[in-house]
Amino acid sequence: MQSRQLNRRQYFNELATTSEKYFIPYIKRxxxxxxxxxVLEIGCGDxxxxxxxxxMGCDVVGVDMAEGRIRxxxxxFQENGAKGxxxxxxxxxxxxxxxxxxxxVCHDVIEHIDDKEEFMHKCKQLLKTRGG
Structure with a gap:
């Protein structure tokens, strides 16, 4: 395990930077x-x-099975004055x-799912009619 994965705050900040610099511009295309x-993130971790x-003003919901990550x-988010x-x-x-x-959003999640077809079917149920 890398030190950045042990330092949860550092990892949180790195993910935020990656999302801002790469994920969001890609999605906006x-x-x-x-x-x-x-916005829902499945397997949101921290x-x-x-x-x-x-x-950006999005209404965000993160779901993760690990209670420690959710804490x-x-x-x-509270330390950053953010809502979620x-x-x-x-x-x-x-x-x-x-x-x-x-x-x-599913980052570092799908590779852990055995039945990807069923996972995608279930994801579709979480989307509004025109969600993506």
Whole structure:
């Protein structure tokens, strides 16, 4: 394990930078993202990927099965004065999240999923009709 993965704050900041510099510009090539966009990250860990979306005015929700990561996400968002909702759960058990999101982010997650086709089917259920 690399030292940046042991230092959760450093890792959070690195993910936020990567998201801001690379993910968001790429996504913006295909769809509008900004104030009011509802963004879900599945497997959000400490929430670093979501910080730039929150700063843009997006409504962000992060879900991760690791309670410790969710605690860190809440703490890091609070330290950054950012808004976000973080839930420790299997995202597919949260029926209230169905058809709520414009955009789903999965970073370093899909490679851990055995049944990718079923995963994508379940993700589609979380998107609004025109989500991506």
């Amino acid at each position: 295909y769809r509008q993202v900004g104030k009011g966009t509802k 929430g670093g990927n979501l910080l730039p979306f929150s700063r 860190d996400a809440r703490k890091f 909702r973080f839930i420790a759960s299997d995202v597919f058990l949260l029926k209230e999240l169905r058809h709520q999101f414009d955009l789903i």
